Amino acid sequence: MMTAQATRDHILEEATRLFVAEGYVGLSMRQLAERVGVSKAGLYYHFKDKESLFLAILTENLLEIEKIIQQARAAGSSTQDTIERIFRGIFARAPEQQAIIRLASQEAGRLRPEARQAFRQLYHEKFLLQIRDILQEGIDAGELRAMDAGQAVWILLGMMYPYFYPSHRAEMGDPQAALAMMITIFFEGANAPVHSPHENGKADPC
Amino acid sequence: MMTAQATRDHILEEATRLFVAEGYVGLSMRQLAERVGVSKAGLYYHFKDKESLFLAILTENLLEIEKIIQQARAAGSSTQDTIERIFRGIFARAPEQQAIIRLASQEAGRLRPEARQAFRQLYHEKFLLQIRDILQEGIDAGELRAMDAGQAVWILLGMMYPYFYPSHRAEMGDPQAALAMMITIFFEGANAPVHSPHENGKADPC
Known part of the structure; x- marks a missing residue:
């Protein structure tokens, strides 16, 4: 027999997989209990409704991402290195965990106002604002061009984001190669000095 | 009294708004008829089921995007200019039309295999492969660095994509400014020559 904590973790893990595969709306607590393999009473013991369960999944996921970000900030030697560590950390997670980041954006609108507000605040605090701070520090240090860090985050x-769709990730090529390309494009693009006319007349970053 | 074509257009327009606001799963044909303001018979005259209606919306949207791409290819003076015209064309569309692009990625998995297959093919043909070709031509012409054009598309x-969420677009700042930043980052990043050691020892694109 599983401990309460083990049951809770099992529910969270299985429900994550089901939400990612079938979306938030399509699943009822009855179906979740059935397919997770716990009794309905067991499910309700841990989560008072579907919204609480979904919010718990989002929250655990954000706390894991916060850890990745904190470790990257401690270890990163430059803005680029820190962001690259974060991307690698996120890409190293299970595809369902990555898909939850996307599902969070998609489905937050379906939560009740109070839950939505709580989640949005957590999402901003633990994720968006962390990344924004890293980029802002890079801008302030002259590692990145002057730009709106809030927009640069998005x-x-x-x-x-496209890599957070398990359903079509297969046709998108090696995620590690894509990740390297993202980092190169973003940082060469964001590092580049302001345009100056070049001898051949072409706009050129150098 | 509206003509059949006008009724069809009206249904498509209203249903687009409803799908974007409430997702694909949440709406039934009965609700759609009610909220679009046509009889159920009228709705079924034009679309045999919810899937056909959704597919018609996706298809019309892709055909509009195809037009934007074709015009940009005809008018664009460089790879960057062509892509910038496409982005501006897409951003100039109504927010619901933009959200449909995202909804298409999200909900394609819910369609029956045959419809999904038809839609995916159209999405590739009219959109992804068009952009890939433009990037590949830029790579071949030496305007962009050597890279996997298929991954660069994504x-x-x-x-x-984040700008295709009407629900949180408000907090993301001016989309036109964001668009300019995307183009700058992508093309300065993708234009940059291969790294060479720089006198100050820092990796620098110049």
Whole structure:
């Protein structure tokens, strides 16, 4: 017999897989209990409703990402190195864990206002603002061009999003190669000095 | 009284708004008829089921995007200029039309295999492969660094994806400024010559 904590972890893990595969709306607590393999009473013992369960998954996921970010900030030798560590950390997680990041953006609108507000705040605090701070520090240190760090966050993270669809990830090529390309494009693009006219007349970063 | 074509267009427009606001799963044909303001018979006259209606929306949207791409290819003076025209064309569309691009990625998995296959083929043909060809031509012409054009497509388009969420677009800042930043980052990043050691020892694109 599993301990309460083990049961809770098992529910979270299986429910993550089901939400990713079938979306948030399509699943009921009855189906979740059945397919996770616990009694309905057991499910309700741990989570009072589907929203609480989903919020718990999102929260655990964000706390894991926060850990990745903190470790990267401690170890990173430059803005680029720190961001690369974060990307590698996120890409090293199970595809379902990555898909949850996307599902969070998609489904947050379905939560009740209070839960949505709580989740958005956590998402900002643990994830977006962390990345923004890293980019802002890079801008302040002259490692990155002057730009709106808040917008740069979305551009940087957007590049990862297509890889958070397990359903079509297979046709997208090696994620590690893609990750290296993202880092190169973002940082060569964001590092480049302001345009100056070049002898051949072509706009050229050098 | 509307003509059949006008009714069809009206259904497509209203249903687009509803799918974007509430997702694909949450809506039934009965609700769609009610909220679009046509009889159920009228709705079924034009679309045999919810899947056909959704597929018609996706298809019309892709055909519009194909037009934007064709015009950009005809008018573009360089790879960067062509891509910038495409991005501007997509960003100039109504937010619901942009959100449909995202919804397509999200919900394609819910369609029946045959419809999914048809849609994926159209999505590749009219959109992804078009952009890949433009990038590949840029690579072949030496305008862009040597890279896997198929992966570069996802990185380029990924940068736009966060802006396809009407629900949190408001907090993301001016989309036009973001678009300019995407183009700069992608093309300065993708244009940059291969790294060479620089006198100050720092990896520098110049």
